[in-house]
Amino acid sequence: MERQSVRVDRIGAEQQPVVVVENFAADPEALVAEAAALPFRPMGEFYPGLRAPAAPGYCRDVAPLLTSIVREVFGARDQMVFNRALWSVAATPPGQLSLAQRIPHIDGVTEGMIAIVHYLARDDFGGTSFYRHRSTGFETVDESRHRRYLDALKRDFATHNEPPAAYIEGDTPLFERTAGYDAIFNRAIIYRSSLLHCADLPNGTVLPADPRTGRLTIASFLTAT
Numbered sequence: 001m002e003r004q005s006v007r008v009d010r011i012g013a014e015q016q017p018v019v020v021v022e023n024f025a026a027d028p029e030a031l032v033a034e035a036a037a038l039p040f041r042p043m044g045e046f047y048p049g050l051r052a053p054a055a056p057g058y059c060r061d062v063a064p065l066l067t068s069i070v071r072e073v074f075g076a077r078d079q080m081v082f083n084r085a086l087w088s089v090a091a092t093p094p095g096q097l098s099l100a101q102r103i104p105h106i107d108g109v110t111e112g113m114i115a116i117v118h119y120l121a122r123d124d125f126g127g128t129s130f131y132r133h134r135s136t137g138f139e140t141v142d143e144s145r146h147r148r149y150l151d152a153l154k155r156d157f158a159t160h161n162e163p164p165a166a167y168i169e170g171d172t173p174l175f176e177r178t179a180g181y182d183a184i185f186n187r188a189i190i191y192r193s194s195l196l197h198c199a200d201l202p203n204g205t206v207l208p209a210d211p212r213t214g215r216l217t218i219a220s221f222l223t224a225t
Contacts, residue, residue, distance in 0.1 A: 002022075002023045002186075003023060004021065004022065004023045004024070004065075005021070005022045005023070006019065006020070006021050006022075006065075006069070007019070007020050008020075008073055009179065011130055011139075011178050011179035012130065012132055012139045012178035012179065013132065013137070013139065013178075014139045014140060016139060016140060016191070016192060016195055017073050017074065017191070017192075018130070018179065018181070018189055018190070018191045018195075019069055019073055019189065019190040019191070020181065020187065020188075020189055021065070021069075021187065021188045021189075021190070022184070022186070022187055023186050023187075024062065024065075024118055024186055024187065024188035025061070025062070025118065025186055026061070028120055028185065028186040031058070031120055031218070032120055032211070032212065032216065034055070035052070035087050035120070035211040035212075035216055036210075036211050036212045038052040038087060038211070039052060040052045040087065040089060040209070040211065043086070045098065045100070046098075046100055046101065046105065047088060047090075048090055048091070048092035048097060048101045048167075048199075048201070049088060049089050049090040049091040049092055049207070049209070049215075050088070050089045050091055050209060051086045051087060051088050051089075052086070052087040053084070053085070053086060053087070054085035054086060054087055054218055054220075058085055058218065058220075059082045059085055059220070062116075062220075063080070063082075066080065066116070066190070066222070067080055069190060070114060070222075070224035071224075073190075074114060074192070074224055076112065076224035076225055077225075078225045079224070079225060080222055080223070080224045081222060081223050081224075082220065082221075082222045083113075083221045083222055083223060084220070084221055085218055085219070085220040085221075086218065086219050086220075087211065087216070087217075087218055088216070088217045088218070088219050089208075089209060089210075089211050089214045089215060089216055089217075090125065090199060090201055090207055090214070090215040090217075091207045091208065091209040091214060091215075092207070093206075093207075094165060094166045094167055094203045095165045095166075096165070097165050097166070097167070099162055099163075101167075102162075102163045102164075102165065102166065102167070102168060103153075103163060103168060103174065103175065103198070104129075104130075104131040104133075104168065104175055104196040104197055104198040105196070105197070105198060106140075106141050106193060106194050106195065106196060106197075107193035107194075107221060108193040108194065108221070109141060109142050109143040109146050109193075109194055110143065110193075110223070111142065111143070111225075112223050112224050112225045113192070113193035113194070113221065113222075113223055114190060114191070114192060114193060114221070114222050114223070114224055115190070115191055115192070115193045115195075115219070115220070115221055116188055116189070116190045116218075116219070116220040116221075116222070117188065117189050117217055117218075117219055118186075118187075118188040118217055118218040118219075118220070119183040119184060119185060119186070119187050119188070119216075119217055120185065120186065120216040120217060120218065121183060121185065121214065121215050121216045121217070122185055123213070124182070124183065125183065125201065125202065125205070125207060125214065125215035126183060126199060126200035126201045126202055126215065127180060127181045127182040127183040127184075127199075127200050128180070128181050128183070128189060128197055128198070128199055128200060129168075129170070129177050129178075129179065129180040129181075129197065129198060129199075129200050130177070130178050130179045130180070130191075130195055130196060130197045131175040131176060131177055131178060131196045131197065131198065132175065132176045132178050132196070133149065133152070133153070133174065133175055133196060134173070134174055134175060134176055135152045135155070135156055135174070136148065136149060136152045138196070139178060139195065139196060140192065140194040140195050140196070141194055141196060142194045153174075156173075156174050160173045160174060166203050167198075167199070167200075167201040167202070167203050168198050169200070169203065175196070180200060183200075183215070183217075193221065199215075201215070
């Protein structure tokens with residue numbers, strides 16, 4: 001295994017932590033081979049592509065490192081529980097995106113929810129960016145902010161119209177990009193699920209649906225208290 005490294009960035013005005021881990025998995029090539037044998041399918045209405053559940057062994061393998069990170073960076077003291085881990089291949093053409101897929105999103109509003117994106121594509125199909133909502137100034141949307149954010153977003157659409165059918169690429173009239181991370185093979189980024197973020201998917205490139213050649217990631221979600 002190549003040498004693993006961990007760094008913590010503090011991003012935006014809210015100075016929320018984003019943990020960047022290089023060489024996250026001990027055998028990333030074995031993970032890609034595992035993904036290639038799985039039946040991928042659409043799963044849920046928000047992800048712009050295909051997904052498949054990851055085997056429980058993946059969570060067991062990365063749990064020791066994640067336990068250390070959620071304690072030291074995110075302040076968890078009690079327990080860490082994996083909610084789900086999903087193989088993901090972004091493959092939806094820009095013209096077919098729903099409104100929710102054209103703007104930054106959050107993965108949850110519950111306190112203690114943490115998201116991990118593990119990049120496993122060799123080719124560059126875009127990493128992940130984080131955003132500030134201009135009209136509220138929110139960079140995170142927790143339970144106390146959720147209703148205000150949704151109401152403000154509705155007013156934004158009335159003023160600026162809904163964004164066109166395309167992947168977001170940096171600043172827009174509604175959102176300002178605060179940080180971005182490249183999709184380096186076997187890199188993982190770890191952040192609070194309430195952080196506004198979006199994949200940096202290319203609008204001018206065909207996104208392969210094959211996990212061996214497409215934008216393959218594992219998206220994991222856990223609760224740490």
